[in-house]
Amino acid sequence: MAGSSAVAALVLIIFLSAPGASHGSAPGKKIYRETCQVCHGEKGDGQTFAANVLFPPPRDFTSPASKKELSRERMIRSVTQGRPKTAMAPWKTRLTPEEIRAVVAHIRKGFMGLEE
Numbered sequence: 001m002a003g004s005s006a007v008a009a010l011v012l013i014i015f016l017s018a019p020g021a022s023h024g025s026a027p028g029k030k031i032y033r034e035t036c037q038v039c040h041g042e043k044g045d046g047q048t049f050a051a052n053v054l055f056p057p058p059r060d061f062t063s064p065a066s067k068k069e070l071s072r073e074r075m076i077r078s079v080t081q082g083r084p085k086t087a088m089a090p091w092k093t094r095l096t097p098e099e100i101r102a103v104v105a106h107i108r109k110g111f112m113g114l115e116e
């Protein structure tokens, strides 16, 4: 593990991906692109540069295992509170509950092929 340089890279990544004003016709998509895509990828499959410095790396949302494991409630909770021992930060101070619901819906519909 490259130690502090990996941490510095992460801090930079998070900083660069900080959300601006995220309102528009498809708020979930916009929030994802501005805030989550840097780690989770354009296709939600976790194939990102950031994944190289993350352990564990972001999972592949499009895999059958993810579809099975990730309920909507669990995803909302994970985005709100973060995931312990991973780079997944709690977003509750930066996104409203509505924005979190919208971005989770975008992942579920756009990448997991689920209804909502």
Ligand code: HEC
Residues within 6 Å of the ligand: 010, 013, 014, 017, 031, 032, 035, 036, 037, 038, 039, 040, 050, 054, 056, 057, 058, 059, 060, 070, 074, 075, 076, 078, 079, 083, 086, 087, 088, 089, 091, 103, 104
């Ligand atoms: C700094 C990189 C990074 C950013 C930015 C990031 N994530 Fe994550 N995310 C991770 C990692 C690492 C994990 C843990 C491995 C996993 O479960 O994918 C994770 C996990 C998740 C999970 C699965 C949690 C579970 O219950 O297993 C969801 C859902 C998720 N992220 C959604 C988001 C959303 C939505 C955003 C944007 C608001 C976001 N992430 C931003 C790195 C990131």
